[in-house]
Amino acid sequence: MNGCIKCGECLTACHAYRHLRDQFSGPRRLAVEYPRFNDTSEEAFICTTCGYCEEVCPSELAITQAIVQMRGKMFPPQNEGQKKVLELAYRTDHSVEPKEYSAPEKGKTLLFPGCVGKGRLAGRPEEVIKLLTAAGAEPYIHPGLVCCGSPLSKMGAAEEVERLKNINYPLLSEAEKVVTVCPGCTTMINKSYGIAALHILEYLQDAELNFIDGDDVRVYLHHPCHLSRGVGPHVMDIAKEILDSMPGVTVLDCGSEKDCCGGGGGVLAAYPREAYATADLKVKEAQEAGADLIVAPCPFCAVNLRRPKRLKAVEMSEFLCSRLK
Amino acid sequence: MDCDVLVVGGGAAGCTMSYRLSKAGMNVALVTSGTPATAMSCGRIKVTEENKELRQFIRQAGEKYGLFTEEREVQAYTNKGTLYSQSFLSDYDDSSQARAAAGIEGNKDFNPDLAARITGRLTPYWIRQADLDETAESLKEIPEEMIIIPPLFDIRHYRSSMKKLEEQSGRKLREAVTPLSLPGKRLHECLIQAAKAAGTRVLEGRKVTDITAQSALIQSGIREQEMTYGALVLAGGNLISGGLVLDGNMVREPLLGINVTEVASTRLRSAELTEALSSGICAHGCRAAAGVYACGSIVAGMSYPLNKGLWDVMLNAWNAAEKVRDAL
Ligand SMILES: Cc1cc2nc3c(=O)[nH]c(=O)nc-3n(C[C@H](O)[C@H](O)[C@H](O)COP(=O)(O)OP(=O)(O)OC[C@H]3O[C@@H](n4cnc5c(N)ncnc54)[C@H](O)[C@@H]3O)c2cc1C
Numbered sequence: 001m002n003g004c005i006k007c008g009e010c011l012t013a014c015h016a017y018r019h020l021r022d023q024f025s026g027p028r029r030l031a032v033e034y035p036r037f038n039d040t041s042e043e044a045f046i047c048t049t050c051g052y053c054e055e056v057c058p059s060e061l062a063i064t065q066a067i068v069q070m071r072g073k074m075f076p077p078q079n080e081g082q083k084k085v086l087e088l089a090y091r092t093d094h095s096v097e098p099k100e101y102s103a104p105e106k107g108k109t110l111l112f113p114g115c116v117g118k119g120r121l122a123g124r125p126e127e128v129i130k131l132l133t134a135a136g137a138e139p140y141i142h143p144g145l146v147c148c149g150s151p152l153s154k155m156g157a158a159e160e161v162e163r164l165k166n167i168n169y170p171l172l173s174e175a176e177k178v179v180t181v182c183p184g185c186t187t188m189i190n191k192s193y194g195i196a197a198l199h200i201l202e203y204l205q206d207a208e209l210n211f212i213d214g215d216d217v218r219v220y221l222h223h224p225c226h227l228s229r230g231v232g233p234h235v236m237d238i239a240k241e242i243l244d245s246m247p248g249v250t251v252l253d254c255g256s257e258k259d260c261c262g263g264g265g266g267v268l269a270a271y272p273r274e275a276y277a278t279a280d281l282k283v284k285e286a287q288e289a290g291a292d293l294i295v296a297p298c299p300f301c302a303v304n305l306r307r308p309k310r311l312k313a314v315e316m317s318e319f320l321c322s323r324l325k
Numbered sequence: 326m327d328c329d330v331l332v333v334g335g336g337a338a339g340c341t342m343s344y345r346l347s348k349a350g351m352n353v354a355l356v357t358s359g360t361p362a363t364a365m366s367c368g369r370i371k372v373t374e375e376n377k378e379l380r381q382f383i384r385q386a387g388e389k390y391g392l393f394t395e396e397r398e399v400q401a402y403t404n405k406g407t408l409y410s411q412s413f414l415s416d417y418d419d420s421s422q423a424r425a426a427a428g429i430e431g432n433k434d435f436n437p438d439l440a441a442r443i444t445g446r447l448t449p450y451w452i453r454q455a456d457l458d459e460t461a462e463s464l465k466e467i468p469e470e471m472i473i474i475p476p477l478f479d480i481r482h483y484r485s486s487m488k489k490l491e492e493q494s495g496r497k498l499r500e501a502v503t504p505l506s507l508p509g510k511r512l513h514e515c516l517i518q519a520a521k522a523a524g525t526r527v528l529e530g531r532k533v534t535d536i537t538a539q540s541a542l543i544q545s546g547i548r549e550q551e552m553t554y555g556a557l558v559l560a561g562g563n564l565i566s567g568g569l570v571l572d573g574n575m576v577r578e579p580l581l582g583i584n585v586t587e588v589a590s591t592r593l594r595s596a597e598l599t600e601a602l603s604s605g606i607c608a609h610g611c612r613a614a615a616g617v618y619a620c621g622s623i624v625a626g627m628s629y630p631l632n633k634g635l636w637d638v639m640l641n642a643w644n645a646a647e648k649v650r651d652a653l
C-alpha cells in the first residue's frame with residue numbers, strides 16, 4: 001500500500017464501511033493492523049470486492065487485489081458460510097449446487113454458464129441460449145465445464161482455483177468464441193486464464209434483436225460492480241442502449257444504481273445478514289424512485305437483490321429473452 | 326473521427342472546458358477516472374478575477390440543486406479549523422449567526438467539540454445517527470435557533486432534504502464545510518451534470534492510457550478502446566489526481582511527457598515538493614503542442630499551493646475553451 005496519500009476517499013466510497021459496521025478492509029487495515037498485529041478478524045471478509053475504493057483512489061492503488069491476497073494468507077476462512085461453499089466446490093466442482101439443464105453440446109460460440117446459471121437461480125442456460133440464438137449465434141455449452149474459480153479466488157482458495165482452471169482450460173481454449181453471463185466469469189477467464197471471453201452484453205452490442213411491444217415497465221438498471229468496474233463501464237452503456245431500444249421499457253435514473261448490492265466477494269455466503277441489509281437499502285431506493293422492476297446484468301446480483309422481496313429483480317439476459325419476438 | 330475534442334480529466338477544469346465547447350456546438354468526449362481534486366476540495370469558490378459569463382455558468386450549474394444561490398463573500402470554517410472565504414453561497418452556507426454545533430455519532434466529518442473550541446461561540450451537541458425524522462426530533466431538543474450540522478445529503482437530495490429537516494426540527498440549519506466531505510463532491514457532480522446537459526459525452530471510470538497522433542487509447546475495465554479526435558485537451562489535474570507524475574527527479578505529464586519543469590532533487594523535501602507542485606506543463610496560451618491543449622491545475626503555476634483554486638482553474642479552462650474553439 002505504498003503510495004497511499006491517506007486522503008480517505010476509499011473510506012468514503014466503501015459501502016461496507018458506510019452501511020454495515022465500523023469495519024473496513026481497505027488500506028488502513030492492510031497497512032497497519034494486519035501486519036502489525038497479525039489480526040485475523042472479520043474485516044477482511046466483509047469486503048464485497050466491489051472495487052469502488054479502487055475507482056475513487058487518486059493514487060490508483062490495487063486495493064481489492066491486496067484484500068484478496070490477504071484472504072489468501074488467512075486461508076481457510078473461519079466463517080461457516082464460506083466453509084460450506086468450499087466443501088461444495090470440493091464435492092461438485094461448483095460454488096452453487098448444479099441442476100439439470102438442456103442446451104446444445106456442440107456449436108460455434110461457447111456459452112460459459114456459470115455456477116448461478118447452472119444452479120438455475122438466475123441467468124438460466126436455456127434462456128441465455130435462446131437469446132444468443134436470436135442474436136445469430138450458434139451457442140453451445142460443453143457439459144464438462146465447471147466453476148471458473150472466481151468466487152473461490154475471492155475467498156483466498158488459490159489451490160482449488162488452480163484445480164478448477166485445469167478442468168476448464170482445454171474446453172475454453174478449443175472454442176471459437178467464449179461468451180459469459182456472469183461478469184465474475186468474464187473477468188476471471190480473460191485475466192486469469194488469458195482467454196478472450198465476452199460478457200453477453202458485449203456480444204449483443206451489434207446484434208439485431210427484435211423485441212415485442214411488451215407492457216410498460218419502469219426499470220431500475222443495477223450496475224453490478226464486477227461488470228461496471230470489473231469488465232468495464234462501457235458495458236453499462238451497452239446495457240442502457242439495449243434497454244432503451246425495447247418498446248415499453250423506461251430506464252430510470254435514480255443516482256444509486258452504481259451502489260454495490262452487498263452480495264459479492266463471498267459476503268453473501270459469509271455474512272448473509274449484512275448482504276441482505278445492503279441489498280434492502282438499494283431495493284428501497286429503487287422502490288421509492290418508482291421502479292416496477294430491477295434489471296441486473298449479473299446473475300449473482302439478481303439473486304441478492306431478490307432477497308428483500310420488495311421488488312422483482314431479474315437477470316438482464318432473462319429479461320431480454322422474455323421480450324424477444 | 327469519434328469526436329471533435331477529447332478532454333482528458335473531469336475535474337473543475339475539464340468540465341468547464343467540455344461545457345463551453347459543447348455549448349459551442351462541438352462534439353466533445355470527456356474521459357475521466359478517479360476522484361478529482363475538485364471533489365476532494367471544500368468546494369469553496371472565490372472569485373479572484375472577474376468573469377461574468379463564468380459566474381453565470383457556475384450559478385446555473387448549481388441552481389437546480391440549491392447550490393450557489395446567492396453571491397456574497399463570507400468566511401466559513403471547517404472542523405480542521407481552517408478559514409476559507411467564498412463568493413458563492415447556498416442557503417445553508419453562512420454559519421456566522423449559528424450558536425450551536427451538532428455532530429452525529431459515528432459521522433467523522435464534523436466534530437462539534439472541535440468547532441466549539443475553534444470558534445469560541447458555539448455550544449457543542451452530539452446526536453444519534455438516525456433517519457431524517459429522528460434526526461429532526463434530536464435537533465428539536467437543542468435550544469439554540471441556528472445549528473451547524475455535518476453535510477448529510479447528496480446533491481440530488483440536498484435542497485429538498487435540508488428544507489425538510491428544517492421544517493420538521495423548527496431550527497435553522499447550516500452546513501459545516503469539511504474537506505474530504507460532501508461539498509466538493511457536490512460541486513463536482515453539478516459540474517459533470519452541466520457538461521452532460523450541454524451535450525458532452527462523459528465517459529466516467531475510464532482512463533486515457535496512451536496517445537498517438539489523432540487518437541487515444543481508453544482503458545475501460547479489462548478492455549481498451551481507441552478513440553479518434555480533432556483536438557486533445559489535457560485537464561488531468563496536478564500531482565494529487567495523477568495529471569502529473571513524479572518519477573525519479575522529474576515532474577512529467579504522464580501521457581505525452583511534454584514541457585514539464587524539472588525538479589532537480591531526488592529527495593522531495595517540502596521545499597522541493599512545493600516546487601514540484603508549482604510546476605506543470607508549460608502550455609503557453611493553453612496550446613501545449615500541435616492540436617494539444619491544456620487547462621486547469623495541470624498547467625504550470627495553476628496549482629493550489631500557489632493560491633490558484635477552483636475559480637482560477639475554471640477561469641483558465643473557460644478562456645482556453647475559446648482558443649480551442651477558434652483553432653478548430
Ligand atoms: C483537500 C483540498 C481542498 C481544496 N479546497 C479548495 C477550496 O475550498 N477552494 C478552492 O478554490 N480550491 C480548493 N482546492 C484546490 C482545487 O481543488 C483544485 O485547484 C482544482 O480542483 C483543480 O481542478 P482540475 O480540474 O485542474 O483538476 P482535478 O480536479 O484534479 O481533475 C483532474 C481529473 O483528471 C483525471 N485524470 C488524470 N489523468 C487522467 C487520464 N489519463 N485519464 C482519465 N482521467 C485522468 C483525474 O483522475 C481527475 O479526476 C482544494 C484542493 C484539495 C486537495
Ligand code: SF4
Pocket residue numbers: 010013014015016017024025026046047048049050051052053054063064
Ligand atoms: S472493494 Fe468495495 S467493499 Fe471492499 S473495501 Fe473497497 S469499497 Fe469497500
Ligand code: SF4
Pocket residue numbers: 003004005006007008009010011027053056057058059060061063
Ligand atoms: S483512496 Fe487511495 S490514496 Fe486515498 S486513502 Fe484510500 S488507498 Fe490511500
